[in-house]
Structures are given as C-alpha cells and as structure tokens.
Amino acid sequence: MKNAYKIIIASLATLWAACSNDSSTAGATTESNSAQANNLTEEQIALLEKSFYTLVDSTKALINTDSHSFDSLAQVITEQPILTPSPEATAIMKLWSPFTTKADTSFYHRSRDNRWTCDVTAFSQESGATLRQQYDASPFNDAGQRNISSGSFSTRIVEVDSVPVIMKTVGLSSYWGYGVTCAEFLEQFKDSCSASNGIFKDFGDGCNGSSLNLACSMFIPENMDVEKAAEIFTDNFLNECKEDSIRYAPNNDERFGLFGCESHSGPDENGEYYFYTTCRPEDADPSLDSLCKDWQLGLTQTIDDYHEQFATFKKLDGTHLYTYEHPYLEFADNYTYESLVAYNTFPSAKVANTYREEGVYHLPDSLLKVFFPTVAESPTALKVLEKKNETYYIIVIKDTGAKGHFLRSIGDDNIRITDIVKSGDSCPEDTTVHYSTYLVRGAANWDIVEKPITRDTYESPLWNCDDPESLEQIEPYGEWVYPYGVI
Numbered sequence: 204m205k206n207a208y209k210i211i212i213a214s215l216a217t218l219w220a221a222c223s224n225d226s227s228t229a230g231a232t233t234e235s236n237s238a239q240a241n242n243l244t245e246e247q248i249a250l251l252e253k254s255f256y257t258l259v260d261s262t263k264a265l266i267n268t269d270s271h272s273f274d275s276l277a278q279v280i281t282e283q284p285i286l287t288p289s290p291e292a293t294a295i296m297k298l299w300s301p302f303t304t305k306a307d308t309s310f311y312h313r314s315r316d317n318r319w320t321c322d323v324t325a326f327s328q329e330s331g332a333t334l335r336q337q338y339d340a341s342p343f344n345d346a347g348q349r350n351i352s353s354g355s356f357s358t359r360i361v362e363v364d365s366v367p368v369i370m371k372t373v374g375l376s377s378y379w380g381y382g383v384t385c386a387e388f389l390e391q392f393k394d395s396c397s398a399s400n401g402i403f404k405d406f407g408d409g410c411n412g413s414s415l416n417l418a419c420s421m422f423i424p425e426n427m428d429v430e431k432a433a434e435i436f437t438d439n440f441l442n443e444c445k446e447d448s449i450r451y452a453p454n455n456d457e458r459f460g461l462f463g464c465e466s467h468s469g470p471d472e473n474g475e476y477y478f479y480t481t482c483r484p485e486d487a488d489p490s491l492d493s494l495c496k497d498w499q500l501g502l503t504q505t506i507d508d509y510h511e512q513f514a515t516f517k518k519l520d521g522t523h524l525y526t527y528e529h530p531y532l533e534f535a536d537n538y539t540y541e542s543l544v545a546y547n548t549f550p551s552a553k554v555a556n557t558y559r560e561e562g563v564y565h566l567p568d569s570l571l572k573v574f575f576p577t578v579a580e581s582p583t584a585l586k587v588l589e590k591k592n593e594t595y596y597i598i599v600i601k602d603t604g605a606k607g608h609f610l611r612s613i614g615d616d617n618i619r620i621t622d623i624v625k626s627g628d629s630c631p632e633d634t635t636v637h638y639s640t641y642l643v644r645g646a647a648n649w650d651i652v653e654k655p656i657t658r659d660t661y662e663s664p665l666w667n668c669d670d671p672e673s674l675e676q677i678e679p680y681g682e683w684v685y686p687y688g689v690i
Contacts, residue, residue: 242400243400247422248402250363250364250366250368251363251368251401251402251420251421251422252402252420253363253364254361254363254368254370254420255402255404255418255420257361257363297372297374298355298357298372298373298374298375298406298416298417298418299355299374299375300333300355300357300374301331301333301357301359301370301372301374302326302329302331302333302357302359303329304326304328304329305328305676306324306325306326307325307326307327307328308324308325308327308437309322309323309324309325310322310323310324310441310444312444312445312447312500318338318339319336319337319338319339319447320336320337321334321335321336321337321443321444321447322334322335322444323437323440323441323444325433325436325437326359327430327433329359329360330359330360330429330430330432330433331357331358331359331360331370331433331436332357332358332359332433332436332437332440333355333356333357333440334355334356334357334440334443334444335353335354335355335356336353336354336378336379336380336447337351337352337353337354337378338351338352338353338378339351352377352378353375353376353377353378354373354376354377354378354379354380354415355373355374355375355376356371356372356373356374356376356440357370357371357372357374358370358371358372358436358440359433359436360423360429360432360433366422367422367423367429368420368421368422368423369399369401369420369421369422369423369432370418370419370420371392371396371418371419371421372417372418372419373392373415373416373417373418374416375414375416376414376415376416377413377414377415379415380443380447381447384410385410385415386410388415389409389410389415389417392417392419395419396419396421399419399421400421400422401419401420401421401422402419402420402421403417403418403419404417404418404419404420405417406418494582495581495582495583495690498580498581498582499686502577502684502686504678504681504682504683504684505683505684505685505686506543506545506546506683506684506685507685508683509546509607509678509683510532510609512607512665512666512676512677512678513529513532513607513609513623513661513663513665513666513677514528514529514532514533514609515527515528515529516528516529516664516665531621531661532609532621532623532661534610534611534612536612536613536614538613539610539611539612539613539643542613542643542644542645543610543641543642543643543685543688544575544578544595544642544643544644544684544685544688544689545575545577545578545641545642545682545683545684545685545688546608546610546639546640546641546642546682546683547574547575547639547640547642547680547681547682547683548637548638548639548640548680548681548682549574549599549637549638549639549640550573550574552573554570554573555570555573555574558597558599558640559599559638560599560601561599561600561601561656562598562599562656563596563597563598563599563618563651563652563653563654563656564596564597564599564652565594565595565596565652566594566595566596566597566642568585568588568595571584571585571595574597574640574642575642575682575684576682577682577684578642578682578684578688578689581689581690583689583690584689587644587689587690588644591644592646592647593644593645593646593647594644594645594646594647595642595643595644596642596643596644596645596649596651596652597640597641597642597643598610598618598620598640598641598643598656599638599639599640600620600638600639600640600641600656600658601636601637601638602622602636602637602638602639603633603634603635603636603637604624604633604634604635604637605625605633605635605637605679605680606622606623606624606637606679607622607623607624607663607666607677607679608620608621608622608623608639608641608679609621609623609661610641610643613643613651613654614654616654617654617655617656617657618651618654618655618656618657619657619658619659620656620657620658620659621658621659621660621661622658622659622660622661623661623663623666623679624660624661624662624663624666625662625663625666625667625668625674626662626663626664626666626667626668627667627668627669627670628668628669629668629669630668631668637680639680644688663677665677666679
C-alpha cells in the first residue's frame with residue numbers, strides 16, 4: 204500500500220505538466236484502458252467504471268444563461284423551456300465543471316506579459332480543486348477579436364458504493380500549459396492514469412477534436428486522509444500556476460500592455476437583452492506595468508464579487524442548473540460603471556469627520572489612502588487622473604441598520620442608489636448607524652457635488668435572517684475595488 208501511495212502522490216504532482224496546442228495530432232481511443240489496470244480485480248475495475256457514471260455520464264447539471272428576460276427567479280424556474288441535451292453534451296459540461304457546491308478558496312495568477320492567466324479554486328465540501336488557464340495566442344486582430352485558448356483541469360474525490368475514488372478530469376480544453384503538444388499532454392495523462400493503476404476514458408476524439416475531454420478514475424489508498432488529499436490537489440495546482448507564471452514572464456510583446464475591460468449589459472431599444480465586453484489597451488508606463496499587475500493579482504475583494512453576493516441566483520432543479528442575474532440590480536448606464544472605482548466602509552480617522560454627512564464630496568488626493576487604502580496601493584491610482592484630467596469624488600451614504608448598496612446611476616438629475624436589506628421573519632431590530640462611501644472619478648468641473656442622492660430598497664432573498672448560512676456568506680462592508688477603475 205505504501206508503494207501505491209507513492210505512485211499516486213507522484214502522479215498528482217506531475218499530471219498537469221504544461222503542454223501547448225497541436226491539433227494536428229492523432230486522437231486517443233474512446234474506450235477505457237481496463238486492460239492496462241493489471242493489478243485490479245474484476246470487481247475493482249467494475250467499481251472504477253461505475254465512478255464515471257457517478258461523476259460524468261449521469262450528470263444532472265446544465266448551465267442556462269438565456270434567462271435575462273424574466274422578471275423573477277420563480278419565472279425562470281417555472282417558465283423557462285425545458286432543455287434536454289444529449290448525454291454526451293452533459294458529460295462534457297461536467298468535465299469542464301464537476302463541482303456543484305460553492306468554492307471556498309480561490310487563487311489567481313497572471314503572467315507579466317498579461318497574455319496568460321491561471322486560477323485555482325478549491326471545493327472543500329467535495330474534496331477537490333479546479334485549475335483553469337487562459338492564453339491569448341495573439342493580440343487583437345483587424346476585426347478586434349482575440350485568439351484565446353483555455354483549459355480546465357479538476358481533481359476530486361467521490362464515493363462509489365462507500366469507497367473513495369479519485370477522479371481527474373480535463374474538460375473543454377484547447378490549451379494545456381507551457382511547452383509541449385496536445386499529443387504529448389494526452390499521452391502523459393494516459394500514462395499517469397496507468398501508473399496510478401487507474402481507468403482512463405476519452406469523451407471526445409483526442410487531439411482530433413476541438414478540445415480535450417478526458418477522465419481518469421483511481422482508488423485512493425486506504426491510509427490516505429481524504430481532507431489531506433484534497434489539500435494536495437490544491438497545492439499541486441497552485442505550484443503549477445506559479446511555475447508557469449515565471450515561464451511566461453520573459454515573453455514581452457509591445458503590442459500587449461494593460462487592458463481595461465468593461466462589461467455592458469441591459470435591454471436594448473427593442474427590449475432584447477444584450478451582454479458584451481470591450482477591452483482597450485492602455486498607454487501604461489512600462490516601469491509601472493508589472494507593479495500594477497501585481498496589485499491587481501493581490502485583490503481579494505472586487506466590485507463584481509460584491510455584486511454577485513446579492514444579484515446572482517443559482518437554482519438546481521432536477522436536471523437543470525439555472526443561473527440568473529437580477530435585472531433590477533444592474534447598472535442603468537455605462538458611464539456610471541466606467542466612473543466607479545471602489546466601495547468601502549467609512550473610515551474612523553478623525554480627518555474624515557468633515558465628510559460624515561450623507562452627500563457628495565470632492566476627495567483630495569491626500570485623503571485617498573484614508574478612505575480607500577487598497578486603491579491607494581495601486582501605482583496608477585493617481586496617475587490615471589493626470590492622464591485623463593480627472594479627479595476623485597466620494598458619495599457618502601448613512602444607514603440605520605446594516606445594508607448593502609448598489610450604485611445604480613449618476614444621471615442628469617440625481618444619483619440613484621439601491622439599499623440591499625435582509626429578508627426573512629426572524630430579523631431582529633437593528634438601530635446601529637453605519638456610513639459607507641463610493642469612490643468615483645470624473646472631470647474636475649463635474650457637477651456631481653450638486654446632485655441629490657435618491658435611494659430605494661431591495662429585499663434580498665439571498666441575505667435571509669431565517670438562513671444563518673446565507674448571513675455568513677454576505678459581506679456588506681469592507682473595501683471592494685473595480686480593478687480597471689485605476690488604470
């Protein structure tokens with residue numbers, strides 16, 4: 204058993220060795236390699252074969268994003284057309300994302316040339332982790348498009364007839380890391396599976412297909428702790444991200460700089476829902492380029508994360524997983540989103556007392572660190588103002604009782620803010636006073652200071668006093684930053 208333990212640990216450490224794309228190579232067999240598992244009994248082989256159906260073939264999750272035209276989550280669940288994808292389609296989706304619980308830990312890496320990203324997400328409830336990589340093979344082409352390849356790799360432990368089984372998956376992957384071909388990665392995956400006395404399956408057509416969709420099933424040693432194994436999965440993925448980020452660092456391309464990306468969504472003039480993202484190169488100071496990227500990678504709380512707490516609903520209903528973003532909590536105009544920099548709890552420093560009244564104020568550069576210390580750590584926090592001849596303003600909000608906030612719009616007549624309050628019948632009376640503030644940037648002669656603040660209320664079903672777990676998942680205060688607001 205000790206030898207088996209060493210084999211599995213070694214294979215975990217080497218399984219995801221980086222490779223590069225070569226779609227011209229031959230494909231792998233779609234049959235499992237049961238014959239290679241020479242040290243397994245027929246019963247063990249049958250159990251490992253069964254594990255594929257537990258995790259992959261019989262998946263019950265399908266992400267449906269075409270739900271924005273509905274006014275409520277209830278309508279999405281009850282009125283959305285039932286989709287019945289083929290078993291092959293659902294299997295491949297599960298290979299890309301084999302987890303159904305919420306991630307509890309995430310790590311993010313980016314290469315210094317800004318062309319490669321790698322993130323690792325741990326799922327402790329399901330004893331596993333996912334590594335996702337994305338690579339820009341070329342800068343913007345004449346049509347304004349980018350050639351982006353990506354890869355998704357997961358390892359988790361499932362129970363099959365009360366026996367723990369390690370499942371490794373590769374899903375919808377057209378990029379596998381740094382340095383070798385698709386065929387080499389595929390062969391390495393198969394060899395690693397065989398060395399671990401496991402069963403291999405190819406759910407696609409090897410490197411002949413548009414992406415790799417693979418899985419390997421193997422037994423976990425009897426003396427291996429499941430929780431410890433899950434930590435090993437995460438650590439190995441993290442080490443790979445770190446190693447690849449160094450490999451890419453020397454690859455400098457003057458056509459790639461910092462990119463400011465903005466997402467736009469909402470109903471168009473015909474009432475149809477739209478969503479698109481635009482990215483624009485920024486003329487960043489090369490000496491600050493890597494420093495600013497390091498700052499971005501160090502962010503743990505972003506505005507998008509803050510919004511997701513209140514506005515993104517997920518519902519697993521039988522055979523379908525629905526995701527739904529509440530349209531009431533979306534930005535009313537793109538200008539507001541482009542102006543937004545950060546949101547934070549009001550500081551306790553005495554120097555800030557001058558601003559302790561609800562309203563809009565010009566924020567001197569000298570007080571940026573007092574109100575928004577994370578923003579102030581960005582090397583370009585003030586340089587972007589010089590470049591665009593802008594200045595910072597703060598919108599101060601006063602609450603009785605804990606609330607979340609959405610900056611809806613900065614319009615001609617007013618500033619619209621939606622207060623997010625808790626739902627449920629067991630909410631205690633809360634008379635505590637809280638101050639929060641938004642950081643926005645705009646022209647020095649902007650008339651924002653004269654605009655009144657208009658507030659309305661949204662009762663969040665995701666922040667429910669009757670569900671203690673939901674209360675723990677919401678963080679209505681603290682500093683949340685829009686990364687591209689300061690470049």
